Amino acid sequence: MSRILLIDDDARTRDLVTAILQAGGYTVSVAPDGESGINAALGAPGPDLIVTDLNMRGTNGWDVVRRLRAEPECENLPILALSAYTTAQDRDEAFDAGVSAYENKPVDRERLLAKVDELLR
Template identity: 40%
Template sequence: MAKILLVEDNEMNRDMLSRRLERKGHQILIAIDGEQGVSMACSESPDLILMDMSLPVLDGWEATRQLKALPQTQSIPIIALTAHAMAGDRDKCIQAGCDDYDTKPVEFPRLMGKIQAFLSKEVGS
Protein backbone atom coordinates (compact mmCIF):
# COMPACT_ATOMS: atom_id res chain seq x y z
CA MET A 1 0.00 0.00 0.00
CA ALA A 2 1.40 3.36 -1.02
CA LYS A 3 0.90 6.67 0.70
CA ILE A 4 -0.25 9.20 -1.92
CA LEU A 5 -0.58 12.93 -1.30
CA LEU A 6 -3.36 14.46 -3.39
CA VAL A 7 -2.99 18.24 -3.67
CA GLU A 8 -6.30 19.40 -5.16
CA ASP A 9 -8.56 22.37 -4.40
CA ASN A 10 -11.64 21.11 -6.27
CA GLU A 11 -13.83 19.12 -3.89
CA MET A 12 -15.40 16.94 -6.60
CA ASN A 13 -11.99 16.00 -8.04
CA ARG A 14 -10.60 15.33 -4.54
CA ASP A 15 -13.54 13.12 -3.62
CA MET A 16 -13.53 11.11 -6.85
CA LEU A 17 -9.77 10.56 -6.92
CA SER A 18 -9.36 9.80 -3.23
CA ARG A 19 -12.19 7.24 -3.22
CA ARG A 20 -10.94 5.47 -6.33
CA LEU A 21 -7.33 5.39 -5.08
CA GLU A 22 -8.42 4.10 -1.67
CA ARG A 23 -10.35 1.30 -3.41
CA LYS A 24 -7.05 0.36 -5.09
CA GLY A 25 -5.56 -0.03 -1.60
CA HIS A 26 -3.65 3.23 -1.25
CA GLN A 27 -3.55 5.52 1.77
CA ILE A 28 -4.59 9.01 0.66
CA LEU A 29 -3.49 12.28 2.24
CA ILE A 30 -5.27 15.43 1.09
CA ALA A 31 -4.05 19.02 0.84
CA ILE A 32 -6.29 21.75 -0.57
CA ASP A 33 -3.63 24.28 -1.59
CA GLY A 34 0.03 24.31 -2.58
CA GLU A 35 1.30 25.60 0.75
CA GLN A 36 -0.49 22.83 2.64
CA GLY A 37 0.82 20.35 0.06
CA VAL A 38 4.44 21.35 0.66
CA SER A 39 3.95 21.19 4.43
CA MET A 40 2.28 17.76 4.31
CA ALA A 41 4.89 16.36 1.92
CA CYS A 42 7.59 17.38 4.41
CA SER A 43 5.80 15.98 7.47
CA GLU A 44 4.23 12.83 5.96
CA SER A 45 6.85 11.65 3.41
CA PRO A 46 4.38 10.28 0.84
CA ASP A 47 5.46 7.75 -1.78
CA LEU A 48 3.96 9.87 -4.58
CA ILE A 49 2.30 13.26 -5.03
CA LEU A 50 -0.59 14.11 -7.37
CA MET A 51 -0.31 17.89 -7.85
CA ASP A 52 -3.04 20.08 -9.29
CA MET A 53 -1.27 22.99 -10.97
CA SER A 54 -4.01 25.62 -10.49
CA LEU A 55 -4.12 25.97 -6.72
CA PRO A 56 -4.87 28.79 -4.29
CA VAL A 57 -2.29 30.26 -1.87
CA LEU A 58 0.69 28.65 -3.64
CA ASP A 59 0.16 27.29 -7.15
CA GLY A 60 1.28 23.82 -8.21
CA TRP A 61 4.19 25.17 -10.23
CA GLU A 62 5.77 26.88 -7.21
CA ALA A 63 4.84 24.09 -4.78
CA THR A 64 6.61 21.61 -7.09
CA ARG A 65 9.70 23.83 -7.35
CA GLN A 66 9.86 24.06 -3.56
CA LEU A 67 9.44 20.31 -3.07
CA LYS A 68 12.15 19.49 -5.62
CA ALA A 69 14.51 21.97 -3.89
CA LEU A 70 14.17 20.34 -0.46
CA PRO A 71 16.46 17.37 0.27
CA GLN A 72 13.75 15.45 2.16
CA THR A 73 11.18 15.70 -0.65
CA GLN A 74 13.16 16.03 -3.89
CA SER A 75 13.04 12.30 -4.70
CA ILE A 76 9.25 11.97 -4.27
CA PRO A 77 7.65 11.50 -7.72
CA ILE A 78 5.18 14.26 -8.60
CA ILE A 79 2.52 13.81 -11.26
CA ALA A 80 0.99 17.08 -12.42
CA LEU A 81 -2.78 17.09 -12.85
CA THR A 82 -3.97 19.93 -15.01
CA ALA A 83 -6.74 21.05 -17.30
CA HIS A 84 -4.00 22.77 -19.34
CA ALA A 85 -3.67 20.41 -22.27
CA MET A 86 -2.17 22.75 -24.85
CA ALA A 87 1.08 22.07 -26.67
CA GLY A 88 3.94 22.96 -24.35
CA ASP A 89 2.00 22.50 -21.10
CA ARG A 90 3.57 19.09 -20.44
CA ASP A 91 7.04 20.58 -20.95
CA LYS A 92 6.17 23.44 -18.60
CA CYS A 93 5.18 20.93 -15.89
CA ILE A 94 8.37 18.91 -16.39
CA GLN A 95 10.49 22.08 -16.26
CA ALA A 96 8.83 23.00 -12.94
CA GLY A 97 10.06 19.65 -11.60
CA CYS A 98 7.11 17.31 -12.13
CA ASP A 99 8.08 13.75 -13.01
CA ASP A 100 5.03 13.22 -15.20
CA TYR A 101 1.86 14.92 -16.37
CA ASP A 102 -1.78 13.95 -16.75
CA THR A 103 -4.72 15.97 -18.02
CA LYS A 104 -8.11 16.69 -16.49
CA PRO A 105 -10.70 15.44 -16.61
CA VAL A 106 -8.74 12.51 -15.22
CA GLU A 107 -8.87 9.28 -17.19
CA PHE A 108 -8.44 6.99 -14.18
CA PRO A 109 -6.98 3.86 -15.88
CA ARG A 110 -4.30 5.99 -17.60
CA LEU A 111 -3.47 7.80 -14.34
CA MET A 112 -3.29 4.48 -12.45
CA GLY A 113 -0.80 3.20 -15.01
CA LYS A 114 1.45 6.20 -14.37
CA ILE A 115 1.09 5.86 -10.58
CA GLN A 116 1.89 2.13 -10.72
CA ALA A 117 4.96 2.78 -12.89
CA PHE A 118 6.40 5.20 -10.32
CA LEU A 119 5.50 3.02 -7.33
CA SER A 120 7.12 -0.05 -8.88
CA LYS A 121 10.30 2.01 -9.42
CA GLU A 122 10.22 2.97 -5.72
CA VAL A 123 9.98 -0.69 -4.70
CA GLY A 124 12.86 -1.57 -6.97
CA SER A 125 15.21 1.10 -5.61
Protein backbone atom coordinates in the same frame (compact mmCIF):
# COMPACT_ATOMS: atom_id res chain seq x y z
CA MET B 1 0.61 0.12 1.18
CA SER B 2 1.92 3.23 -0.57
CA ARG B 3 1.00 6.66 0.74
CA ILE B 4 -0.15 9.27 -1.76
CA LEU B 5 -0.58 12.97 -1.07
CA LEU B 6 -3.22 14.62 -3.27
CA ILE B 7 -3.03 18.41 -3.57
CA ASP B 8 -6.02 20.04 -5.30
CA ASP B 9 -8.18 23.04 -4.44
CA ASP B 10 -11.31 21.58 -6.05
CA ALA B 11 -13.29 19.44 -3.58
CA ARG B 12 -15.01 17.38 -6.29
CA THR B 13 -11.69 16.51 -7.91
CA ARG B 14 -10.20 15.62 -4.52
CA ASP B 15 -13.15 13.32 -3.78
CA LEU B 16 -13.00 11.64 -7.21
CA VAL B 17 -9.24 11.11 -7.26
CA THR B 18 -9.22 9.95 -3.64
CA ALA B 19 -11.90 7.35 -4.40
CA ILE B 20 -9.99 6.10 -7.46
CA LEU B 21 -6.69 5.83 -5.60
CA GLN B 22 -8.23 4.17 -2.53
CA ALA B 23 -9.99 1.65 -4.78
CA GLY B 24 -6.55 0.98 -6.26
CA GLY B 25 -5.27 0.04 -2.81
CA TYR B 26 -3.47 3.25 -1.87
CA THR B 27 -3.60 5.27 1.33
CA VAL B 28 -4.49 8.85 0.40
CA SER B 29 -4.12 12.07 2.34
CA VAL B 30 -5.41 15.33 0.89
CA ALA B 31 -4.41 18.96 0.97
CA PRO B 32 -6.83 21.65 -0.25
CA ASP B 33 -4.15 24.11 -1.34
CA GLY B 34 -0.50 24.40 -2.22
CA GLU B 35 0.80 25.61 1.15
CA SER B 36 -0.87 22.85 3.14
CA GLY B 37 0.34 20.39 0.50
CA ILE B 38 3.94 21.50 0.97
CA ASN B 39 3.59 21.20 4.75
CA ALA B 40 2.06 17.72 4.44
CA ALA B 41 4.78 16.58 2.04
CA LEU B 42 7.50 17.68 4.43
CA GLY B 43 5.81 16.17 7.49
CA ALA B 44 6.39 12.70 8.87
CA PRO B 45 5.67 10.22 7.53
CA GLY B 46 6.19 11.69 4.10
CA PRO B 47 4.26 10.46 1.08
CA ASP B 48 5.58 7.92 -1.43
CA LEU B 49 4.03 9.94 -4.29
CA ILE B 50 2.42 13.34 -4.75
CA VAL B 51 -0.43 14.04 -7.15
CA THR B 52 -0.95 17.78 -7.61
CA ASP B 53 -3.14 20.10 -9.60
CA LEU B 54 -1.31 22.96 -11.28
CA ASN B 55 -3.97 25.68 -11.37
CA MET B 56 -4.67 26.48 -7.73
CA ARG B 57 -5.36 29.75 -5.96
CA GLY B 58 -2.52 31.00 -3.81
CA THR B 59 0.49 28.74 -4.18
CA ASN B 60 -0.02 27.06 -7.55
CA GLY B 61 1.15 23.58 -8.50
CA TRP B 62 4.22 24.78 -10.36
CA ASP B 63 5.41 26.59 -7.23
CA VAL B 64 4.58 23.56 -5.07
CA VAL B 65 6.77 21.36 -7.27
CA ARG B 66 9.65 23.84 -7.38
CA ARG B 67 9.64 24.30 -3.61
CA LEU B 68 9.46 20.58 -2.92
CA ARG B 69 12.27 19.81 -5.37
CA ALA B 70 14.45 22.25 -3.41
CA GLU B 71 14.04 20.08 -0.29
CA PRO B 72 16.53 17.18 0.00
CA GLU B 73 13.83 14.73 1.15
CA CYS B 74 11.70 15.50 -1.91
CA GLU B 75 14.24 15.84 -4.71
CA ASN B 76 13.60 12.26 -5.92
CA LEU B 77 9.99 11.90 -4.78
CA PRO B 78 7.68 11.08 -7.72
CA ILE B 79 5.29 13.95 -8.46
CA LEU B 80 2.39 13.55 -10.87
CA ALA B 81 0.77 16.70 -12.25
CA LEU B 82 -2.94 16.27 -12.88
CA SER B 83 -4.18 19.27 -14.82
CA ALA B 84 -6.81 20.66 -17.17
CA TYR B 85 -3.99 22.44 -19.01
CA THR B 86 -3.46 20.42 -22.18
CA THR B 87 -0.98 22.25 -24.41
CA ALA B 88 2.57 21.10 -25.07
CA GLN B 89 3.81 24.33 -23.48
CA ASP B 90 1.87 23.54 -20.28
CA ARG B 91 3.42 20.08 -20.16
CA ASP B 92 6.90 21.47 -20.82
CA GLU B 93 6.53 24.05 -18.03
CA ALA B 94 5.39 21.33 -15.62
CA PHE B 95 8.37 19.13 -16.47
CA ASP B 96 10.70 22.14 -16.21
CA ALA B 97 9.31 22.74 -12.70
CA GLY B 98 10.21 19.16 -11.80
CA VAL B 99 7.18 16.89 -12.20
CA SER B 100 7.85 13.23 -12.89
CA ALA B 101 4.73 12.70 -15.02
CA TYR B 102 1.73 14.62 -16.35
CA GLU B 103 -1.88 13.53 -16.84
CA ASN B 104 -4.73 15.59 -18.21
CA LYS B 105 -8.10 16.18 -16.62
CA PRO B 106 -10.77 14.99 -16.80
CA VAL B 107 -9.44 12.08 -14.79
CA ASP B 108 -9.36 8.72 -16.54
CA ARG B 109 -9.43 6.02 -13.84
CA GLU B 110 -7.40 3.38 -15.68
CA ARG B 111 -4.81 5.82 -16.99
CA LEU B 112 -4.37 7.42 -13.56
CA LEU B 113 -3.90 4.09 -11.78
CA ALA B 114 -1.48 2.87 -14.45
CA LYS B 115 0.62 6.03 -14.13
CA VAL B 116 0.63 5.86 -10.32
CA ASP B 117 1.67 2.19 -10.44
CA GLU B 118 4.47 3.07 -12.86
CA LEU B 119 5.76 5.93 -10.71
CA LEU B 120 5.79 3.83 -7.55
CA ARG B 121 7.85 0.98 -9.05
